[in-house]
Amino acid sequence: MKIKLGLIYGGKSAEHNVSLQTALAVINALDMNKFDIHPIYISENGEWVRGQALEAPVKEVQTLKLQDGGTTVSPVSLNSELFPATVEEHGKIDVIFPLLHGPNGEDGTVQGLLELLNIPYVGNGVLASAAGMDKVVMKNLFAQAGLAQANYVAYIKSDFEKDPEAAYNQVEESLGYPCFVKPANLGSSVGINKCKDRQSLENAFKEAFEFDRKIIIEEGIIGREIEIAVIGNDQPVCSVVGEIAPKKEFYDYKAKYEDGDTDLIIPGNITEEEYETIKEMAIKSFKAIDGSGLVRADFFLTEDGKALINEVNTMPGFTPFSMFPMLWKQTGLEYPQLIEKLVDLALERYEQKQQIKHTF
Template identity: 60%
Template structure:
């Protein structure tokens, strides 16, 4: 029997357009002989729109049919999108695939909704999604797990607004230039600034606080950017390593999605033994945050072969030309196979959770 699959995409997030790119790619790759597919679009304003079931190949998200009468609020969307699963699986969905990046989708909010509804879904759970989205919490967990990292400090907007000079002085005391300022809860390199002096530091704070109430400032390091794909639940598998070579100073949003000013090298050319160390560290990071399904783990490798973990991404870019799928393609898992593996992993995790006893 075909599996009934709900695709959630769009979202109320600065990464809305990234999600649309992901949705276009996944829709093209899904095998309609194996899946019944309902597309559900979430607008930048948070409206949910359920499209007609897919009956054949669709070339773009814009080609999907979303009637105006299908526009509902997020709360009304609980019923209108039929996010329920009956015991016999005759109604509702076998699984939901949240193709959402950033806040209000990748951060545990939608995952919590699906948990309450007891619906199987692809990807990381509530804890891993929220911790993986918040760079400060994530780095604290990495520290607890003994994973090496560059030095970092964090701030909340209210403290910065109360005493900006104290915040800037604290950065300069703890971290040397160059440094990087990032919103704590955002991905796709949105709102990131490289700072080489006080003037750029002040501008970086202003930019990052546009996107979040909490920011992180990290020590800059001269290093290669190496990434590992992780796939699985309790016993994850690791991909070959890949390298990002940015033509600009750093790999920002425009370099990723607009200008194409970066090169991916897969597999990365590494000194003997380094790939194995990176893979083991990626696995350790995956388990430290209690991840499931998929993760892309990002590392810095210095010229002295020092390794620092940078971050994990719990819903990495997922077009056929994104790093995560390319890592797995070079490890022997094609893009359509990768999607099917993720669906099976989501169902597997849901079945495991049904073993939990909720009454005394």
């Protein structure tokens, strides 16, 4: 029996187009002898559109918008057993792979929906997804777990607007320059700026607040950017490490997705001792957010060999040329097998949850 795999992609997020690229890559890597692939597109305004099961690989991203043959549906139609009043035209889905990046998808919202629908899904649950998306909450959890990281401060827009000068002064006194200003709840380096003086700091605050009501400012760290991939549930395992070597000042959105102006060095050239430290910290960060399925953990490695965790990404870039799949390929797990492994982990976690008692 083939597994009926639903792929949710798109999303009401600034990372909508990144999600489409991810979906295209996953669809074309899946073994259609093992999976019936059911595309579920979320438009930029939040409309859900479900297509017929795919019978062949998809050539163009535009096709994934399901403008021909797609049916606008309610999300609850994914489980007509729980919601029998809904119209179910396509048959029950066995497991969902949310290929969503950013808010309204990677942040626990869709994961919460799938929990309510009692459908197995790939990746992190509600708590880990929400904590992994909110950089401030994430870093607070890392601090409590004793993980070394850069100094940071955070602001809510309404509080900042009461006294902007005080905020700028605090950044300069606590962190100094250079520093990085980021929206708290966004990925793919959207809205991030490196600041070297007061003027660039003010401009960065303004841009970051366009993408979120909460922002985080981190001290600049002189060090190499090292990344490691983690998969698993209760017993996570790590890949080899990779190194980001941007030819610009930092690894921004354009460097990631547009001009390719970055070297990805896999495996990264670090010592065995440094690798063991980073691996241990990555697993500790995974458990700190109660992760499941997958994360990519990002670190700074200073000249004196000290590792500082920067963040974890609960739905990292997932095309064959993204760091997460490339790290696993170098570790011995090819892209199609990686996808299958994540589906297996999703079903494993679902079965574990079904053993939990809900009455007493």
